[in-house]
Amino acid sequence: MADLQKRSEWYRQRGNTMDEVLGVLDAPAWSGLAADAFRQRLRVVRDAARVASTRHSEAGAASKGWAQALFTLQHKADNALEEAVQAQADLAAAQAAQAALAGDHTALLDALEALQRTYSTYANAAPPAGTPAPTGLELAAARRQAETVGDELSRAGRSVEEAQQWLDQARRDAQAAQAEYKHEEDTFVRTMGDTLSGALEHATAPDLKQYTSAVGKLTSIEKLDTATVSPLMGVLSRLTPAELKLLLAGDPSLVQQFWEHPPAPEMVAGWWNGLTPEVRTALIQAAPGIFGNLPGLPYSDRDRANRISYKEAMKDPNLTAEQRAVLDKMKRALNPPADDVPVQVVAFNLYAKPPMVAVGYGDLDACENTTWCASGMGFGAKDALDSWSDAAKNLWNTQKYRMGVGSPGVIACLEYDNPDVVGVNFRDAAKKGASRFAAELDGNAAARAVFGPGPAPITVTAHSYGTTMAACALTLTHTPVDAFVMVGSAGIDITLVPSLAAVHAGNIYTTAATGDHLAPLGSAVSGRAEPNPGVADSLNPAIGGAESFSSDGDGKDLEPVDGHNPLGTKGSSKPGGLGNAEPSEDHGYFDPNTQALFNIAATTSGQPNKVNGGLTDTGAAAAEHNRQVTENIDRLSRQTGLGR
Known part of the structure; x- marks a missing residue:
């Protein structure tokens, strides 16, 4: 618990430090693509640190709650066990007393029956010489003794029943304690899982070498003559697929920048024409949101990229009502106008506000x-x-x-x-x-x-x-x-x-x-x-x-x-x-x-x-x-x- 709280405080302090750095590096102190990418990445890491701080704090609270619940449940379990042991002993004693009294009661009843027969036989005649005949007082005394033992036997029976009930209750208390323990344990495990799951998401650094390489290239891109080469065209031509993927992970808004301010299509077409099929495929897989919507590319390549984005969107559980409406209508839009007519997704920007799409019919490249x-x-x-x-x-x-x-x-x-x-x-x-x-x-x-x-x-x-x-x-x-x-x-x-x-x-x-x-x-x-x-x-x-x-x-x-x-x-x-x-x-x-x-x-x-x-x-x-x-x-x- 203490370790979790310490980690929470550590993450909180790191988040505050990154906030201070962002304040120092904000525009106009540093501007451009490299600055935007660095600041966006730092914001992501800062936010992740704050989330990690909150979740570790919650995990510490959950651990404390679990410890308290464990103490209470252990006390209940111990009490149930003691009650069960005592009930078991009382039941054994009551059963032994019942067995003994049952034997005594049977013997007394047999003796009483014999006295009753003898008394009845000689009530009006003298017994033979040497044969004792019980008196009425003796017979009454034997009857009272048998009744007394019978009462004691009944009480012993009730004691056995009570002891059995006590034992049954003790067992139920033990089972309830065990079930409550299992419930609290499951709750704790689930809480810890929910709390810490994703606590460090985005907080770990990406491949530092590739990320710093990408930021360095962005810095050099900004030194180009923007009258002849747009910064976004520089991003495409200078970054490797892996670097571009990392850049997008740190700054997803880059996709919208390409949508709103695409590089000159003739420059895009010329650059793409000089790439090998393998590099084109790697770029499409690294950034389908960019290349699916990039004017100047062949429509077959744009369709490939947009189909990737479409499939990923279909699995997104956090879509808005507008976005779900577009996906529903997309199914009908993808039906061809006639048999065997190609359908190509020309543009797919589901995360724009509002979502924007273009669908083509026919082979648009030919x-x-x-x-x-x-x-x-x-x-x-x-x-x-x-x-x-x-x-x-x-x-x-x-x-x-x-x-x-x-x-x-x-x-x-x-x-x-x-x-x-x-x-x-x-x-x-x-x-x-x-x-x-x-x-x-x-x-x-x-x-x-x-x-x-x-x-x-x-x-x-x-x-x-x-x-x-x-x-x-x-x-x-x-x-x-x-x-x-x-x-x-x-x-x-x-x-x-x-x-x-x-x-x-x-x-x-x-x-x-x-x-x-x-x-x-x-x-x-x-x-x-x-x-x-x-x-x-x-x-x-x-x-x-x-x-x-x-x-x-x-x-x-x-x-x-x-x-x-x-x-x-x-x-x-x-x-x-x-x-x-x-x-x-x-x-x-x-x-x-x-x-x-x-x-x-x-x-x-x-x-x-x-x-x-x-x-x-x-x-x-x-x-x-x-x-x-x-x-x-x-x-x-x-x-x-x-x-x-």
Whole structure:
């Protein structure tokens, strides 16, 4: 007990010392990757020392409690043993007395019976000469003596019963003491196990040589010209797999740094191309959370890494409700759009807030064209990984079987914090998500250019607020995409995208169904420019520069869209929700057999000539709409006295 308390105090003092060191080494005294890694490792060891201190203290308390319980139980056991010994002796004495009295009582009864016969025989006649005849007094005395011995025998019987009961009780007391001892012993063992289990977790130093080597390399990385080489690229190129694994163990937040600020994809692709297959495998196993989400790598390697992370997450007992929801929806997302079609996990960041995922359909390293599908308001991984992946599968099937693409690639991308009905009115989510989405698009181009079979068309289709985010992302890309298709847009933020000419896309298309009242409402309330002039609010600007196509059906084979969401509501015969947010069954933008999905497939596969209903340039309509908006605002200003 005393030793445990001493250890507790030792760990407490070490934790306090490390706290003091952290205070001295905090920024700006020391900054950079090496400083971050060292401080994070020191925090982990400090926290582990404090946990060890607390748990050793608890173990000491448990030991003291066990000692007290042991003393009490030993006293009970000793008393039970003494009682049993005394009861056994009393029982033996009582049984001996009972046996003796039983013999005496039997002899007295036999004698009394003989006296009774003699007395009866000679009660009215004289006995023969020399034959004694008992008197009535003698007979009464013999009867009293037999009764007295009978009473004593009864008392002896009761003494035997009492002694037996006492002995039985003593035995029960002994058994109870033994059971209580076993219970207390088990409790103590369990308490000690629970208390000390993991008490030293992370407190022991890692392989010191490798860890100090990693920190040393990080220090040298920070001396590089960051204008040409990012520090994170230096981490990848300088650290061995073992060093990288140790660094992540000390600073798990590094995974999120790579997610939010990935190195230039073309540099990543070139570096990865120079590694042997064995080194690639070692890196993937050492840091699947980094390499599964690293733009510029082949998608087969990213899939390998993300499958490792996915399997590990399935065994994590501490997942949040959001994370469990993503894993549940992941099962459906991993189903292929058709038999024998590859499914690749393009991104898997379950521990981001919120969780973020991307799943691809087709062989993304060799497909004829790749289409990235960016989801909109309320369609993050935790809420809509299943339905948005279904929308992407519908697009894959339409490209394959209706547009004649031999091997399409389609990615359901949910890699940003999709806003809710309040956040959708602001640019924050779009701005934050844009840099990650831009890196993914450039990574796609870099991977195809470096790993073959050569460059292939890359297109983007986005829905709702996804168009706001994707338009911003496409101003940040280094490699233009072949087409950008906006579907039910929630508007373009002109502070981020001043015009569609700033979007790095060869062709830009847009569509808005007449029955979708929510999309134009979103652009009007937020003040964003509407890319579909025909549905723009009379006081809200439009933005031209795209070609529009119809989503209202052709009156023949292709169905109209009658609401906002990508997929219609099962079992519903008419749209519902705010602004027809929920289309009727089979009448969402990405439902099979809608004019919208047919035209989305045509434009994303580089076949605008197949667009059903043709294409219309929005430039003139947007200009006319904006002229009318100016007049409407001037008229309103005069009416309210706010104008000149």
